[in-house]
Amino acid sequence: MTSIFLQAFVYLVAAVIAVPIAKRLGLGSVLGYLIAGVVIGPIIGLVGEETTTIQHFAEFGVVMMLFLVGLELEPKMLWAMRNRLMGLGGLQVGGTAAVVMAVALFFGQPWTIALTIGLIFALSSTAIVLQTFNEKGLTKTEGGQNAFSVLLFQDIAVIPMLAFIPLLALPELVAQAQSAVAQAAEHHEELSLVAGLPGWAYGLVITGSIVAVVVGGHFLSRPLFRFVASSGLREIFTATALMLVIGIAALMSLVGLSPALGTFLAGVVLANSEFRHELESNIDPFKGLLLGLFFITVGAGINFSVLFNDFAVIIALTFGVMVVKALVLFALALIFRIKGSDRWLFTLSLAQAGEFGFVLLSFSLQNHVIPAEIAQTLSLVVALSMFLTPGLFILFDKVILPRFEQSSNDRETDVIDEHGTVIIAGIGRFGQIVNRLLASNGVKTVVLDHQANQVDTVRQFGLPAYFGDATRPDLLHTAGIEHATALVVAIDHQEHSIELVKYVKHTYPKVKVIARAFDRGHGYLLRQAGADIIESETYHSALEIGGHAMKAMGLHPFYIEQQKFTYKRVEDRKSDKLYAAWEAGSEEERFDNNYRELFVRLEEVMAEEMKIDRSDKHARSERGWTPPPKGYAEIIEEDDSEQPQAS
Structure with a gap:
């Protein structure tokens, strides 16, 4: 008992130290767990032979993950994403698996091993990519949305892969394992409902089990959860959620199917249940801990002697896999017309292998599909490609994205051939609302923005805008700043907005400067620069939300x-x-x-x-307010028409 406590303490200490550090460095939690495993395993040697046993237990985290993936797959969402999900995702998985398989065949691997390797490397890291997208604000971009579609298809594709891989078992590997299995079988016989059944009966049992999961999940789960929820005890609801997942996994194991398949189907069935969010909140902590434990055991099980003995080969394989995946992804980006920097974001973000690669490797090893020597090498390749993923995002941020922004902004400044009563600097989400309000009331505006892509997007909706830097005095002069009534400062760069306010109030003191502030500190700086009216971008909306809450x-x-x-x-x-x-x-x-x-x-x-x-x-x-006199709008229009216009 003491040894169990000590081992649990070692694993938890490693996770508590390594994961926060990895997150702070931008490496992601998955890499943090892998690093923790490497440290306590090959480097320090605090864990040893028990790692494999713990890994079998920790693999239940994968079962829980697929249950949660199923819960997220609402039929309406899947239907709305059907083109990108099936087209882009299906071609990526199929294309990458085919190319990698061809390369493995070229190097003399049997077709079963080559196909398995192709399936393993066809998957990318959902955990690392989605987490990085959230941290960098890339989720809503076109590249981010397409990458999410591919990742979602990959997660779904894991299910048939787990069902298909055992069919690729090599007879010689099975024969090697039979002696060890025979000895274990004398002491413990595997429980099974299908042992010794003829093929037709086996098929009926499997079909009946799947039907039981689907029908039971649809009709029996709701009364069960209502009954449990009526008790008001959260721990009983948690126990019920665990009972559901463990029971379905056990049923699938009894009929010889993958436990992950059953829990995934159950998750899809319960996706529209009113108890879905409660299930997620109860299962997610267990899933996170067990998955973390699984990745720690993967890191602890890495054989560094294999890396040092075949260093050049493993490095070459790692970069080879990433290059092959990137080429397939780039080709798909061209076919599906993903443009600009989004094409490179889509390509680089998915070029690594993923956490499910470890799952498929372990599963393939257990089912005698891949020899242990090849599995150790492939495990290193998967881990190294994941370690290199932050570098791919740095390459995108520091090298690729600035070039696309520069190329889109390198065009000549638009010729401004009109003057406005109000000049708006910045036509982003904030400036657009201001411009639409003024334009719909007949106020003549001139809109300037230094982001060419933003200007082009606004023009597609029929809104006039000019490409140019509003902080340039010559552009302000061309836009008629001398005779403008007001300047609205809605540019995103805080320092540039302050400099613009300073210049306009110093040079054209009669122009009212109305500025958007990001926060209180920015508002003070704008006030110090001379802005006449300052509004925080979140102030009024926050008041409205508070009012709605009351x-x-x-x-x-x-x-x-x-x-x-x-x-x-x-x-x-x-x-x-x-x-x-x-x-x-x-x-x-x-x-x-x-x-x-x-x-x-x-x-x-x-x-x-x-x-x-x-x-x-x-x-x-x-x-209340006193209404304006009749004809007020006409009076305003006459006043505007009498204002002097610059030549």
Whole structure:
């Protein structure tokens, strides 16, 4: 018992230390687990022969992962993604497997081993790629969406791969294993419902088991979960979720099928269940821990003597696999017309092998499809390709993406042949709303943006925009800044926005400068630069969300509007004092002295003001608005037409 505790402690310590460090370095959690295994295994030697036994237990994390993958596959989502999912994903898996298989055949491998190697390297790392996409904000890009479709197809394809690989077993490997298995069988006979059955009966049992999982999951799971949920005990719901997954896995094992296949089918059946999110939240911690343990055992089981003995061969294989995958992906990007930097993002992000490669390798080894020597070499290739994945993203960020941005922005600045009453610098998500509001009210605007792609996108929707850097004085002059009423600063670069405000207020002091601030600190800098009106991009939307939350709690709409008005009034009243304290202190002193104290006091005053009952003290702004006189719109239009225009 003591040895079990010590081994568990070693594995957990390795994970707790290595994974946060790997995450901080941008390597991802999977690589963190692999590194932890390498350290406690081959390097330090804290774990040994028990690694293989623990790995069999940890593989249940893969079963849970596929159950969760099935839960995410709603039929509507799959149908909406059918073209990219089946076309792009199917061609990637099939094409990569075929090319790798051809290379393996060229080097003299039997076709069964060559096909298995092709299937293993056809998969990419879902964990590393999706995590990196989220961290770098690439999920919503065209390249990110296409990569996600391929990864989703790969995850689904693992199921038939697990069912197909045992059929490729080599007779000589099976014969070698039979003696050891025979000895073990004398002491423990494998439980099976299909042992000794004829082929037709075996088929009926398998069909019946799959039907039982689908029908039972659809009709019996809901009453079961409702009954358990009525107890109000979260731990019982967790036990039920584990019971479901373990029971289906056991059933599949009893009939000779892959446990992952059964749990995946169950997940798909339950994808539309009202208890789906509860199932995910209960299963996910176990899945994460067991998968982490699995990757640690993979790292601990890496034979570095194989790496050092065949260093050149393994490095060549690693880069060869990545180049082959990249070529297949690049060709598919051309066929499916993925353009620009998205094509390279799609290509580089999926060029590595993945965590399911370890699963298929272990599964192939257990089913006597691949010899242990080849499996050790392939395991090193998979691990090294995953280690190199952060480098591929660095290559994309530092080399490829800047070149595409530069090439798209290298064209000549547009000729601005009109002047505007309002000039808008920046036509991103913020500037577009401002421009549409003004244009729909007949206000003449001139829009400038230094991102050519953004300008082209806006033009596709019929909105006029000019490619050019709004911080250039000559472009502002051409746009008519001398006679403009206002300049709206909505560019993304904070330093450039501050410099633009400084220049315009110094050169054209009569022009109203209305600036978008990212946060309070940026707002102070814009105010210091001379901006007349500053609005935080999240301030009003956050107030609205807070109001909706209060309304959901049952509070009266008028009371909510009063509280929102109070919040804005207190903020406005204290803004000058906060700004003065911010401006007076250095960056280091602001949060140590007067500014911090004022901010804390602001929160106290806010809470006090919110408690005041103002039912009989309505502010003027809360009584409604007096409508403008008739013909007001025509008067405004006449005033605009009489303004002098620059020649």
